[in-house]
Amino acid sequence: MLQAKDIYKRFGESEVLKGVTLNVSRGEVVAIIGRSGSGKSTLLRCLNHLETVDAGSIAIDGQTMVENGPDGRAHYRPDKELRGLLLKMGLVFQDYNLFPHYSALQNVTAAQRMTLRRSPQEAEQRAMLLLEKVGLADKAGEYPCNLSGGQCQRVAIARALAMDPELLCFDEPTSALDPQLTQEVLSVIRQLAKEKRTMIVVTHEMNFARDVADRVIYMDGGRVVEDGAAQDVLGSARSEAIRQFAGEVGY
Numbered sequence: 001m002l003q004a005k006d007i008y009k010r011f012g013e014s015e016v017l018k019g020v021t022l023n024v025s026r027g028e029v030v031a032i033i034g035r036s037g038s039g040k041s042t043l044l045r046c047l048n049h050l051e052t053v054d055a056g057s058i059a060i061d062g063q064t065m066v067e068n069g070p071d072g073r074a075h076y077r078p079d080k081e082l083r084g085l086l087l088k089m090g091l092v093f094q095d096y097n098l099f100p101h102y103s104a105l106q107n108v109t110a111a112q113r114m115t116l117r118r119s120p121q122e123a124e125q126r127a128m129l130l131l132e133k134v135g136l137a138d139k140a141g142e143y144p145c146n147l148s149g150g151q152c153q154r155v156a157i158a159r160a161l162a163m164d165p166e167l168l169c170f171d172e173p174t175s176a177l178d179p180q181l182t183q184e185v186l187s188v189i190r191q192l193a194k195e196k197r198t199m200i201v202v203t204h205e206m207n208f209a210r211d212v213a214d215r216v217i218y219m220d221g222g223r224v225v226e227d228g229a230a231q232d233v234l235g236s237a238r239s240e241a242i243r244q245f246a247g248e249v250g251y
């Protein structure tokens with residue numbers, strides 16, 4: 001479903017991704033864990049083309065978004081083709097990024113209307129189904145300022161799902177939430193995992209990663225240090241590196 005190979009990314013003097021390789025199969029849930037600054041968000045942003053990579057290749061569904069040219073630097077597909085491929089991916093942010101002046105319903109219909117050119121009726125119908133799915137059908141008319149953080153995040157998930165992405169990425173979707181709201185949001189993601197959605201979830205919820213993810217990737221200093229089945233990476237036979245990291249996050 002997704003193949004990212006040898007991704008390099010620097011910001012000025014600092015090299016933030018140092019040859020990251022990541023493959024995700026259809027129906028798989030991959031959790032990415034790691035210390036602050038290890039490059040997790042940058043990786044997700046590169047996959048979703050919110051940042052450009054310096055070198056490396058990314059393909060989704062067998063179609064190349066970017067690959068190295070003869071000069072060893074990344075070359076992207078022409079814009080129009082790239083935009084089509086990017087529609088296969090969705091990203092849910094830590095701080096929801098909802099439009100504050102749109103209701104929950106309008107937040108879920110806007111991109112369907114503008115990008116997918118769905119009719120108002122079709123977009124609304126789809127949005128209401130998804131708001132129901134995330135338990136917020138009764139909040140469709142509310143504005144983000146009248147919703148809790150957990151409710152905003154669930155609207156953001158509905159908004160991402162409305163675009164029918166084949167791969168859904170989450171960047172610390174619960175780190176702005178208190179424990180109870182965290183559980184509301186995690187249970188939505190759990191449900192999506194049961195439905196065999198392909199997902200990459202950057203999280204510091206280690207229990208969630210162990211229970212819900214098929215695979216866990218541990219990043220450190222811009223590199224993938226471990227990549228394996230959740231029970232191997234986080235189970236009792238975990239490595240010294242994970243042991244230490246787990247200690248730091250109190251797991």
Ligand SMILES: Nc1ncnc2c1ncn2[C@@H]1O[C@H](COP(=O)(O)OP(=O)(O)OP(=O)(O)O)[C@@H](O)[C@H]1O
Nearest residue numbers: 011012014016034035036037038039040041042043
């Ligand atoms: N736009 C940017 N310009 C300059 N440096 C950046 C930029 N974005 C990220 N960085 C740097 O890249 C490094 C990796 O950041 P990144 O946000 O990917 O880490 P992270 O693993 O997501 O951390 P956290 O767990 O705190 O979210 C950090 O040192 C950060 O300061």
Ligand SMILES: [Mg+2]
Nearest residue numbers: 040041042172
């Ligand atoms: Mg981050």
